[in-house]
Amino acid sequence: SRSIDLAVIPGDGIGQEVVAEGLKVLSAVLPQDVKLETKEYDFGARRYHATGETLTDADLDALKQHDAILLGAIGDPSVPSGVLERGFLLKLRFAFDHHVNLRPSKLLPGVATPLAGQPKIDFVVVREGTEGPYTGNGGTIRKGTPHEVATEVSVNTAYGVERVVRDAFARAQARPRKKLTLVHKNNVLTFAGHLWTNIFNKVAEEYPEVTTEYIHVDAATIYLVTQPERFDVIVTDNLFGDIITDLAAAVSGGIGVAASGNINPSREFPSMFEPVHGSAPDIAGQGKADPTATVLSVALLLRHLGYEAEADRIDEAVAADLTERAELPARSTSEIGDALAVRVAG
Amino acid sequence: SRSIDLAVIPGDGIGQEVVAEGLKVLSAVLPQDVKLETKEYDFGARRYHATGETLTDADLDALKQHDAILLGAIGDPSVPSGVLERGFLLKLRFAFDHHVNLRPSKLLPGVATPLAGQPKIDFVVVREGTEGPYTGNGGTIRKGTPHEVATEVSVNTAYGVERVVRDAFARAQARPRKKLTLVHKNNVLTFAGHLWTNIFNKVAEEYPEVTTEYIHVDAATIYLVTQPERFDVIVTDNLFGDIITDLAAAVSGGIGVAASGNINPSREFPSMFEPVHGSAPDIAGQGKADPTATVLSVALLLRHLGYEAEADRIDEAVAADLTERAELPARSTSEIGDALAVRVAG
Ligand SMILES: CC(C)[C@H](C(=O)O)[C@@H](O)C(=O)O
Ligand SMILES: CC(C)[C@H](C(=O)O)[C@@H](O)C(=O)O
Numbered sequence: 089s090r091s092i093d094l095a096v097i098p099g100d101g102i103g104q105e106v107v108a109e110g111l112k113v114l115s116a117v118l119p120q121d122v123k124l125e126t127k128e129y130d131f132g133a134r135r136y137h138a139t140g141e142t143l144t145d146a147d148l149d150a151l152k153q154h155d156a157i158l159l160g161a162i163g164d165p166s167v168p169s170g171v172l173e174r175g176f177l178l179k180l181r182f183a184f185d186h187h188v189n190l191r192p193s194k195l196l197p198g199v200a201t202p203l204a205g206q207p208k209i210d211f212v213v214v215r216e217g218t219e220g221p222y223t224g225n226g227g228t229i230r231k232g233t234p235h236e237v238a239t240e241v242s243v244n245t246a247y248g249v250e251r252v253v254r255d256a257f258a259r260a261q262a263r264p265r266k267k268l269t270l271v272h273k274n275n276v277l278t279f280a281g282h283l284w285t286n287i288f289n290k291v292a293e294e295y296p297e298v299t300t301e302y303i304h305v306d307a308a309t310i311y312l313v314t315q316p317e318r319f320d321v322i323v324t325d326n327l328f329g330d331i332i333t334d335l336a337a338a339v340s341g342g343i344g345v346a347a348s349g350n351i352n353p354s355r356e357f358p359s360m361f362e363p364v365h366g367s368a369p370d371i372a373g374q375g376k377a378d379p380t381a382t383v384l385s386v387a388l389l390l391r392h393l394g395y396e397a398e399a400d401r402i403d404e405a406v407a408a409d410l411t412e413r414a415e416l417p418a419r420s421t422s423e424i425g426d427a428l429a430v431r432v433a434g
Numbered sequence: 435s436r437s438i439d440l441a442v443i444p445g446d447g448i449g450q451e452v453v454a455e456g457l458k459v460l461s462a463v464l465p466q467d468v469k470l471e472t473k474e475y476d477f478g479a480r481r482y483h484a485t486g487e488t489l490t491d492a493d494l495d496a497l498k499q500h501d502a503i504l505l506g507a508i509g510d511p512s513v514p515s516g517v518l519e520r521g522f523l524l525k526l527r528f529a530f531d532h533h534v535n536l537r538p539s540k541l542l543p544g545v546a547t548p549l550a551g552q553p554k555i556d557f558v559v560v561r562e563g564t565e566g567p568y569t570g571n572g573g574t575i576r577k578g579t580p581h582e583v584a585t586e587v588s589v590n591t592a593y594g595v596e597r598v599v600r601d602a603f604a605r606a607q608a609r610p611r612k613k614l615t616l617v618h619k620n621n622v623l624t625f626a627g628h629l630w631t632n633i634f635n636k637v638a639e640e641y642p643e644v645t646t647e648y649i650h651v652d653a654a655t656i657y658l659v660t661q662p663e664r665f666d667v668i669v670t671d672n673l674f675g676d677i678i679t680d681l682a683a684a685v686s687g688g689i690g691v692a693a694s695g696n697i698n699p700s701r702e703f704p705s706m707f708e709p710v711h712g713s714a715p716d717i718a719g720q721g722k723a724d725p726t727a728t729v730l731s732v733a734l735l736l737r738h739l740g741y742e743a744e745a746d747r748i749d750e751a752v753a754a755d756l757t758e759r760a761e762l763p764a765r766s767t768s769e770i771g772d773a774l775a776v777r778v779a780g
Contacts, residue, residue, distance in 0.1 A: 163621075169631075170624040178622065202659045204550040221567075221588070226625045232632070236592040238625040242567070246582040273673070275509075276524065278516040279572045279584040285515075286578070306680035313548045313659060313684050327619070331677060334652035338659050 091123035092393060095154040095358065100132040100172075101367030102377035102421075103160025109379030109425025110158060110386045113405075116429035117390070117398045127154070131176055132367075133164035142175030148183050156389050157360040160382065161367035174224060181217050184357035186350035187248065188255050189217035189326075190388065191333040191364065193340040195316075198411045201339055203313060209340045211319035214256040215329025217350055219248040220280070222326040244280040244325070249287050255353060256323035257295045267299045267320035268292075271308045271328055284325065308332055312339060337364050344378035345410065347385040351392060359392050361385040375420035380406055383428055398432075405431035437469040438739060441500040441704065446478040446518075447713030448723035448767075449506025455725030455771025456504060456732045459751075462775035463736070463744045473500070477522055478713075479510035488521030494529050502735050503706040506728065507713035520570060527563050530703035532696035533594065534601050535563035535672075536734065537679040537710065539686040541662075544757045547685055549659060555686045557665035560602040561675025563696055565594040566626070568672040590626040590671070595633050601699060602669035603637055606644045613645045613666035614638075617654045617674055630671065654678055658685060683710050690724030691756065693731040697738060705738050707731040721766035726752055729774055744778075751777035 094114075098107040111126065118124055129151070136142055151157060157180075162172050181189075195201055195209035225241035253270075260268040270288045274281025285302065292300050303311065305328045311318055312335050324332065337346030346364035363381030371377060387402035405428050419427070440460075444453040457472065464470055475497070482488055497503060503526075508518050527535075541547055541555035571587035599616075606614035616634045620627025631648065638646050649657065651674045657664055658681050670678065683692030692710035709727030717723060733748035751774050765773070 169621045170627065173621040174624060202549055204548060221586075222622060224624075226588070226623075228625045228629065230592075234592050234596075236629055238590045238629040240567075240588040240590075240623045240626045242572070242586040242588070244584045244586075246576075246580050250580075273676075275515045275519040276568060276673075276676075277572075277586045278520060278570075279574045280586045281516065283574065283582055283584040306676050309655065309677055309681035310684040310689065313681065314688075327622075330619075330622075331652050331655055335655035335659065335681070338656040342660075343656065 089121055089123065091125065092118070093153070093155045094124065094126045095151050095157040096126045096128045097131050097157060097159045097162075098128065099160040099162040099367060100134075100164045101161055101369045101372035103132070103162065103367050105372070105375065105377050105421045106363060106379040106382040107158060107160040109421060109428070110382035112425045113383045113402060113428045113432055114386050117401055117432040118395075119398075132162050132172065133167050136167055136172065142172060143179050151180075152184075152357060154358050156358050156393060158386065158389060159360055159362035161363065161365065163367045164369060178222060178224070180360065181350050184360070185218055185352050185354075186360060187216060187218045187252055188349075188351040188353055189215035189329060190349040190351055191215060191329070191336070192347065193333075193336040195340040196407050196410045198414050199341040199345075200414070201341065203316070203339050207315070208317045211316070211322060211336070212259065213322045213324065213329055213333050213336060214252060214259060215324060215333060216248065216252045216326050218326075219244055220326035242277070242280055242327075244283050246283065246287060249284055250291065253287050253291050253323055256321055257291050257298055260298045260321040261295055263320055265320040266297050267301070269319055269322045270300070270302045271305050271322055271324040271332060272302070273305050273328070274302070275304065280325070288323070305332065309335055312336060316340070333364060341410065343381070345380045345384065345406070347381050347388055349385065349388040349392060359389075361389040361392075375422065377421050379421050379425050380410070383425070401432045402428075435467055435469065437471065438464070439499070439501045440470065440472045441497050441503040442472045442474045443477050443503060443505045443508075444474065445506040445508040445713060446480075446510045447507055447715045447718035449478070449508065449713055451719070451721065451723050451767045452709060452725040452728040453504060453506040455767060455774070456728035458771045459729045459748060459774045459778055460732050463747055463778040464741075465744075478508050478518065479513050482513055482518060488518060489525050497526075498530075498703060500704050502704050502739060504732065504735060505706055505708035507709065507711065509713045510715060524568060524570070526706065527696050530706070531564055531698050532706060533562060533564045533598055534695070534697040534699055535561035535675060536695040536697055537561060537675070537682070538693065539679075539682040541686040542753050542756045544760050545687040545691075546760070547687065549662070549685050553661070554663045557662070557682070558605065558667055559675055559679050559682060560598060560605060560667060560669045561679060562594065562598045562670070562672045564672075565590055566672035588623070588626055588673070590629050592629065592633060595630055596637065599633050599637050599669055602667055603641045603644055606667040607641055609666055611666040612643050613647070615665055615668045616646070616648045617651050617668055617670040617678060618648070619651050619674070620648070621650065626671070634669070651678065655681055658682060662686070679710060687756065689727070691726045691730065691752070693727050693734055695731065695734040695738060705735075707735040707738075721768065723767050725767050725771050726756070729771070747778045748774075
């Protein structure tokens, strides 16, 4: 009989609330013969303040045993900027080699967007997750003096770029439009830019059916607001991916519905699924957070584990819920979760 | 008697066309007692193909003699990506220490924006121009092999950051709303991020009237489309500034009206003014390019040289022209230039 052994990391702020709804919908969608086991981990600001720890080797060993990880949000203003981001989130992405950071954007009919004229938006960003400016390479000399110098080193390897570019080509090939856009800044960041561009062009030869294009990251932000329908699959570096996926979320229904997967396609380590939004301490504990991004992240998780039909049911439930939302009075976090659970079960 | 000695670099593609209109409006707005001298320089793709040169030491010596530089656009698909960008544009910004890259965004009434609901947009981005990921530091080993490693080093100095942060605070202090936003990614790029944040907070103490905030670059792209009215002055690093000013241009009337100044406030070297758009080879030579961004760059140039009243006249002429544009049939590059020249003279 089938089973899913899930590590659950609610984290900080609204993370707790949205993860509860994600699990509610997950339980509702799974067939009876699938045994769901969950183990909750107490990472984030509270543990950091209590113990000084963010993510230990023992933690990584424990997490490694699970089939997948569901994360709410990590981060709190009481912790200095960078401590939990580098010490937990990025440490986990790097330790488990989550090199495919998958972020779909789809604007559903009736959903509010800041863009005029309800454009057709349906693309997915494949963001590299283990290299680039996120490596933490670099340093500071003469800190705090007028002669301080701080460097950040973006590290890009053929190995790291090729595997994520291949993943993106395979995804583009599997979609009806079969189009892949490389986003970089190869006219300025010429070392990394040439590596990305050369590998992209080389792999393209193996995918004659995939239409390819290259766009500078600055121009990509323009197209995301003026002609987002031009995109199908985008592949890009870690930092550019961070930036354009927030913009993509904003134009396609907002950060409340943006899901993401930190995927290790080799399955050597568990993949992690999380909403793109943060811990939003200003609205935490008030039942105001939208759990939709977490629920959609659960769908990505199910798809990753091979539960295609269940993932589709969640996507359909969310689409139906979002489309009706404009006519409904505002609902609480758990009311939205309840509604989605009913839909996926029904 | 007063005089302006201007270096003119039309450059590639539509650069030629838009610069002609910029000069037309400049001549029209200047009082009779101001002697305007211009010298044209033939930089760009043509010269590169003919001589292999992009910008020589002798070129820099010649340019140095002028009061300011007006640039159209540099870049052509016939030249490998990066050659003219690094060999000309960035070389000039670095050689003349253009550390304040000034990019105003103002959405005028009646002007088309991709955003719904015509938000109020009136802010200016102060982008650092001589450091960060743009230094060209880094390199490649094992090029073209499966073991290639390419690095890009972002270099940030207290000297470089403090001078641009000071410039931004002075600009915020001089504006009615007196608000300054630092945009960075200090939770991931912690070395550079802490340098920027510490200097920003230190200089803030000298400007008690200026309201300050910090926003991560990814979140900044969200706010630029959901609440652009929140921004007054933004200060940011070279790469983040590149990205967010293209987005800012897109939401505030498009790249056809986005002006920029590459400013050396010490006046040790001439400052350079250019539209944010590129050479747009696809529409070059057809009289289709909008010269407005170049004309607004001429206004920034005049303001830099102390011709405040003339700069204001250009800004007003452009505002009037843009507001009426929705009702007019499409005009050619020179027709728009003519209309603006008439307005500023009148
Ligand atoms: C919190 C931060 C480290 C993270 C990132 O920059 O990747 C976040 O912005 C994201 O996009 O998941
Ligand atoms: C052409 C390129 C080098 C340049 C930059 O990245 O600065 C351009 O995008 C700009 O914004 O002026």
